[in-house]
Amino acid sequence: MSQVHVTTTINGDPTEFLCEPDETLLDVLRDRLGMTGSKEGCGTGDCGACSVTVNGRLVCSCLVLGAEAEGAEVATIEGMSDGETLHPLQRKFIEHAALQCGICTPGLLVAAKSLLENHPDPTEEEARYWLAGNLCRCTGYDKIIRAVMDAAEEMREAS
Amino acid sequence: MVQVRIWGSLAAATEGQTEVEIKAGTLRELLDGLAEKYPGLRPQLKRGVSVAIDGRIYNDSWFQPIQPDSEVVLLARLKGG
Amino acid sequence: MQYVAPQSVEEAVALLADQPDAKVLAGGTDLLVRMRSDMADPETIVDIKRIDEMRQITQEDGGWRIGAAVSGAEMSENAALIADWPGVVEGTNLIGSTQIQGRCTMAGNLCNASPAADSVPAMVAAGAMARVVGPGGTRDVPVQDIPIAPGKTSLGKGELVASIFLPARPARSSDAYLRFIPRTEMDIAVVGCGVSLTLDESGTCTDARVSLGAVAATVLLVDEAAQALIGTKVDVAALEALAAAASAAAKPISDKRGTVEFRVHVAGVLARRAAEIAKKRAGGAS
């Protein structure tokens, strides 16, 4: 099983790696590139903890092959803050105590960022349905949705 | 002497009584006294118990004082989730 | 195992034909799950997402041709397609989460051949045609003829679905898809139902197709259900007859998601509700 050479861009950085043909993008990020921010909660696309964007499209990185990243633009949680400046969603999640254990937080933040890029002024129901693919077992989602709506408002006022 | 409440399924080891008297001034003396007077309780005491003294739960504190008029209740060993 | 990403349909067909154990990768949201649980272990993966032709949504003969590599998310962003075929688009958009929508495709959902596939009942009701390409050339096949049993399709060696064609729509026609799941998202359909219909100026139904998912080994096209609508004003009586016909056609099993009785009953409920939505979308009096 010869490995595949992939040239891609991750969080704006040109990146090259070798991976098995059947290796997922999630395993490449975590085990080859040391980016452990994306988490594996299920490996079958049912929990969303491994959410990243590929060419701007929100996906589960456990259901994408590393080989498919050739020439793509991948964005992960590690690229969400800008130097020491947190993204408004990151700040609001902390302010609203929208996380307890935090294992689902990276996937939820990437998904919420994608939501606000597509729907800058979502209703609560739109936010809940967009984020239905990100399972959280600690919070009951209440404070997460409040943090997302609060961040949306702040970002609309800033734009 | 201290009045100790035993839960129902252990009463078989205390001649059917759910209230027994033990000479004890501390939690350790209570547990040792129970094991001494009612050998049938030893398996459960080995498996572990909690003791409620005047409404508050104690698991291990041997030297926790017990007043003669304290309400003392034997409970299954508490663990949480 | 090897991963290849052909640039053209011909190249894909050639690869599929001469590789002993090759599987097509479109969205991968079924294939990669089966590979991880050792239910699939292909020698070769043929990724079709670099074939430009398969990534297009184009209008053709008044209808729509949707490439096999077009994701559900891309379909949900095409307002004109949604205007013509709201039921087909909503059926595809109910597959999994937003993250799954970023990857899954109608053709992949069709070829995975699950009886509970969400996009297939709506496609069948729409009278959609699958364009099959292979070593023997190209042929157009009604979508309901692709799946033949759970996990099995009628495709031959080296054949793949290149695109799905949704036919042109006469005036006052529309469609709808509903499914029943215990949660509000993320579940596999316990029952699915697609209804497509056309009304005349007086609001009388002149044509209808009704399709059920998750109530038999494959998605069903239920002619008796369609007959219950054609010639009526899709009124309460017609809807009751539709529901009865849908329940009668359902031949489900009991499994971890639902019982026989439940699926039979809910098949009728969804058929009636989907028909009411399709009627309203087609301009019929609600």
Added chain:
Amino acid sequence: MALDSKSDTQTRDFKVVGTRPNRPDGIDKVTGRARFGADITAPGMLIGRVLRSPHAHARIVSIDTSQAEALAGVRAVVTSADFNKIEDDDFTADILDNCMASEKAMYDGHAVAAVAASSEAIAKRALKLITVEYEVLPHVTDVDAAITADAPVLHEGRTDETVPAGMSGNVISRFEFGHGDIEAGLAAADKVLERSYKTEATHQGYIEPHACMASMGPDGQADLWCCTQGHYMVRNTCAAIFGMEQGQLRVTASEIGGGFGGKTTVFLEPVALALSRKSGRPVKMVMSRSEVLRATGPTASSSVDIRLGMTKDGRITGARAELRYQGGAYPGSPVEFGSMSAFAPYDLEHVKTVGWDIVTNRPKQAAYRAPGAPMAAFAVESAIDELAKGFGLDPLEVRLKNAAREGTKSSYGVTYPAIGLEATLRKAKDHPHWTAPLGPNQGRGVACGFWFNFGGDTCVSLNITPDGTVTVSEGNPDIGGSRASMSMMAAEELGIPYEKVRTIVADTGSLGQNEVTDGSRVTFAVGLATIEAARAAKREMCRRAALVWGIDEEAVEWIDGAAQPAGPNAGDHPPMTLAEIAATASNTGGPIAGHHEANPEGAGVSFATHMVDTEVDPDTGAVKILRYTVFQDAGKAVHPAYVEGQFQGGAVQGIGWALNEEYIYGEDGVLQNAGFLDYRIPVASDLPMIDTVILEIPNPGHPYGVRGVGETSIVPPLAAIANSVSESAGVRMAQLPMSPPKVLAAMQSK
């Protein structure tokens, strides 16, 4: 949050406690830098994988690992032969047998062998090369079927002395609690309800699968990194399994991605240590989601029979419950806690609960948030509701009439000190939710719930840095934000800003023994130790100030973050702030610290009342949660946002348990839904906002009045939702989950 009743230590006006600061570990968690179990790596690390039994019950005749060992890249293969037999310690022996089967595979997914290899792919291939010869035995997975005469018996000689003779060998223990004369009590009732209730097994559902990395040298010294609710428990359990000294094994807790009781034991750690010792390399093991569901502690499934007597005006005259719980293939279901907590919210003259611990061919149970209590409350609160409504009485009024108060003798024998149940019921009655209008196919349900608390070994070390900032080291993994609470209590006690304190979770080499993070004990017990450690540091800082001022130590007191003379005759020295004392610490005697080790007792209990509105689709039986309000007594909410988080998280786990979650076994004893697709936990779009009302009836056993709140919130939802569905669907559901097919069938047969 006004304090509802006064006592001396709790009347102080808190400066930090009660506010909502940002948690110290927040930045790492929102940037992806936080390191969870599976994020740990080491040079030369191997990957470990487990081979699991496909059979529900089978004797292991032989295991041939030769082919696997011969595969290039495989460095070690272990089976139960690699572990020594544990004598006269059933508790630890069962844990080891569950980590690695010995004579028999007890359930589908039971570990029978494990390999360590240089890559995941090689490890997976090696598993396929291990041949296990099984002698398949008959199995049983249902709790009631397990105790029939012809049911296959799982263990010989594990039935204990409390079980009457002649019962199935699968019955392990019998518990009985209560007081009074049941028959007399029931005779005095105007109506006696007899009904049986069943609930299916559910899983804690934490999103992070179990993960660890072990590194064990030939000299017997070892290091272990793992996600756990108690790394000291992991150390002690693994040391007992390997017969090694506890001090030789250092366990470091990673961040934990949820536990809820499911990570209060070990599943992978002993196997990883054995593989590491045998291969001479660090070994990392991470479970897949299906392994987590097939082979790690779900809670028990239950079968409960209730007999409840009530007068026309709503007084409960007699209450009896028989509880049968199966906790998987090993003794230890939480039936004793179900039996003790079933009627705990009520003041009953005649009450009796009998609990049976039963084994079946299912994975070994682990605690799940108030273990044993939700299933018991489902039965009791449903029965009370049905009787009350049968007499046309208001369900809240009936609960108020029977509510336990200070001085009530509880059903488990203890007379209550000050408790908050009545306060939660009154708050519920006055809340706008109780009188909000309802539409068609809608209904409202209420239920009460209770859970114990306890202290347990706790160590905290608090250090003052030369620049006057404070570091707190504790030994309890922080799942729900407890590091913030510890920093708040330290800052409160020292009179300094919260931002000056940083709390970390220290490894087992840094502190004395610590009990596991469970039983809602952390804010209570670790908070107490943090306060005492801060007080110790204050005493030392006052001593240093006294030295500098040349006055007696007793003449110095600590006010608002500084040492100052206690009175006029102590001299008019200007106050010395913490920072000033810290800056001169090396001159006045050396570094300053305060530490506290204790087994704090005197934890209070926490009561709650839940209120929920549901809407049922009459055509499909689907139940939708419209509105949810939690009323719970927290004693003192240190960080209100995280107290609300416990209320909301527990309620939503209860919603999943009530509506959709269940372990589904086929006839072949194999788990059919070992994944998040068909083990359906609630998703964001299923739910409304979860409203919370925090009550504060102080717990006299804590300096700030704190009560443990982490578990009570999962107890009421099962019944509250069932009581709501009895209105919205008009059917009394006595089985969980209330899945649409069951609700529809019940409505159709009405």
